[in-house]
Amino acid sequence: MNQAHRTPSTAESETARPSLADLRARLAAHPGIHGPISVWELRIAEAGRRCGPEYADAARVLLLYAARADLDALARVYRQGTAAERRAVLHALPHLVAGPDALSLVEDALRTNDTRLVAAAVGPYAARHLDPHNWRHAVLKCLFTGVPVDEVAELPRRAHADAELARMLGDYAHERTTAGRPVPEDLHRVLTLTEPTATPTGTSGPSRTSGTSGTSGKES
Amino acid sequence: MRIFDPHIHMTSRTTDDYEAMHTAGVRAVVEPSFWLGQPRTSPASFLDYFDSLLGWEPFRAAQYGIAHHCALALNPKEANDPRCAGVLDELPRYLVKDHVVAVGEIGYDSMTPAEDTALAAQLQLAADHELPALVHTPHRDKLAGLRRTLDVVRESALPPDHVLVDHLNETTVKEAKDSGCWLGFSVYPDTKMDEERMVAVLRAYGLEKVLVNSAADWGRSDPLKTRLVGDALLAAGFTEDDVEQVLWHNPVAFYALSGRLDLDIASPDATHEGNSILRGGE
Numbered sequence: 232m233n234q235a236h237r238t239p240s241t242a243e244s245e246t247a248r249p250s251l252a253d254l255r256a257r258l259a260a261h262p263g264i265h266g267p268i269s270v271w272e273l274r275i276a277e278a279g280r281r282c283g284p285e286y287a288d289a290a291r292v293l294l295l296y297a298a299r300a301d302l303d304a305l306a307r308v309y310r311q312g313t314a315a316e317r318r319a320v321l322h323a324l325p326h327l328v329a330g331p332d333a334l335s336l337v338e339d340a341l342r343t344n345d346t347r348l349v350a351a352a353v354g355p356y357a358a359r360h361l362d363p364h365n366w367r368h369a370v371l372k373c374l375f376t377g378v379p380v381d382e383v384a385e386l387p388r389r390a391h392a393d394a395e396l397a398r399m400l401g402d403y404a405h406e407r408t409t410a411g412r413p414v415p416e417d418l419h420r421v422l423t424l425t426e427p428t429a430t431p432t433g434t435s436g437p438s439r440t441s442g443t444s445g446t447s448g449k450e451s
Numbered sequence: 452m453r454i455f456d457p458h459i460h461m462t463s464r465t466t467d468d469y470e471a472m473h474t475a476g477v478r479a480v481v482e483p484s485f486w487l488g489q490p491r492t493s494p495a496s497f498l499d500y501f502d503s504l505l506g507w508e509p510f511r512a513a514q515y516g517i518a519h520h521c522a523l524a525l526n527p528k529e530a531n532d533p534r535c536a537g538v539l540d541e542l543p544r545y546l547v548k549d550h551v552v553a554v555g556e557i558g559y560d561s562m563t564p565a566e567d568t569a570l571a572a573q574l575q576l577a578a579d580h581e582l583p584a585l586v587h588t589p590h591r592d593k594l595a596g597l598r599r600t601l602d603v604v605r606e607s608a609l610p611p612d613h614v615l616v617d618h619l620n621e622t623t624v625k626e627a628k629d630s631g632c633w634l635g636f637s638v639y640p641d642t643k644m645d646e647e648r649m650v651a652v653l654r655a656y657g658l659e660k661v662l663v664n665s666a667a668d669w670g671r672s673d674p675l676k677t678r679l680v681g682d683a684l685l686a687a688g689f690t691e692d693d694v695e696q697v698l699w700h701n702p703v704a705f706y707a708l709s710g711r712l713d714l715d716i717a718s719p720d721a722t723h724e725g726n727s728i729l730r731g732g733e
Binding site: 311315343347 | 502505506507509510543544547548549550710711713715
């Protein structure tokens with residue numbers, strides 16, 4: 232998933248991975264059928280079996296980028312996409328949409344219980360544009376569903392001095408403790424970041440596996 | 452025992468079932484689209500269902516270490532409702548998706564002209580998309596239904612070795628085998644096949660191109676029937692290799708015709724993505 236976070240130029244420079252040109256060539260070598268969808272959207276659908284599952288995320292993001300997909304196209308690919316295609320659209324948003332107009336896609340993904348989509352939804356685009364209320368709920372949802380908070384882009388900046396987030400985290404920790412259940416370690420980590428004395432520009436450390444197991448799980 | 456259930460409607464099953472299936476040895480399933488008991492009234496209802504088979508259901512299955520693929524189609528029963536026919540126009544954009552490994556379930560329910568049209572059109576869609584087809588054979592008037600099914604298959608662009616005719620029994624197995632199609636048997640608590648009759652059919656007709664499924668859904672059915680058939684085969688003197696051929700290699704070979712089978716499943720404990728179904732921490 233990390234490779235999908237990279238910009239196309241970064242992915243291209245990685246010698247261990249196929250270059251953008253390679254991916255394009257590999258995709259172009261299989262013209263396939265067109266049917267009711269455009270060729271590049273067909274390539275996005277097929278990326279898993281054409282490029283291999285390990286490169287599918289990167290290939291899909293590169294295709295969206297190469298096609299200069301506009302908001303309508305992104306919304307269509309998302310709406311008509313599998314979970315993997317939806318994830319690619321979410322990863323592509325910060326590269327393709329300058330303003331907040333694609334937030335409805337992020338909000339849709341945050342309504343799901345699919346952790347692959349939730350993790351992709353809390354990337355740089357959400358960090359940039361998601362309003363405070365929905366952003367706090369997204370952080371809490373990560374804790375609920377076991378998405379590591381390392382997935383939350385710009386967590387230190389957005390959490391800094393956020394008293395309301397601190398209150399929500401505290402209430403959640405209290406609820407867990409009252410029920411005799413463990414409090415996820417990630418919760419304490421975010422709580423620390425909400426303190427006005429925390430360093431807002433700090434980068435998040437490596438994932439702590441003990442903090443990623445989720446808690447009540449079923450969010451419905 | 453490693454099991455691939457080539458026909459099961461997991462949308463209708465619980466996480467308890469997933470857990471029990473994994474314990475029994477099930478590591479892969481194909482979920483063909485079918486009706487939901489309650490008739491649908493519009494194509495939009497199909498599209499949400501297809502999206503679920505490509506999104507939420509594989510996610511759910513992965514939590515239990517089971518690889519989930521799907522077959523998509525307008526099912527025979529609802530092919531008769533003109534309000535639903537529009538879904539045929541939407542199918543092409545779905546049939547290109549990575550985890551679609553067949554067109555199905557198609558076939559006959561009441562053998563009406565509308566079913567003729569939907570079956571022929573969808574066999575053509577399978578050929579166009581280089582996919583095999585999962586063809587349901589009817590419950591009522593079964594042998595006549597099988598013959599009519601095989602006639603339509605022979606007239607189609609899809610070769611018989613890309614077709615799995617399902618829900619076979621003692622009355623239909625011979626003609627189905629002679630057609631060159633793959634042979635599917637659904638093992639149910641009361642209807643369709645049972646474990647002992649399944650053993651007898653395999654003894655009489657051999658293991659080649661035979662697939663056994665639970666076809667478990669929202670009705671009286673049992674998602675562990677595949678395992679029970681495996682146990683019955685071993686008790687009857689079949690070898691472990693025989694059982695693995697029927698319960699694993701045959702379904703893998705059939706659905707691999709799609710070129711889209713991906714049986715790498717992350718261990719549910721190894722994923723960093725946690726889960727929102729297993730109530731970890733509770």
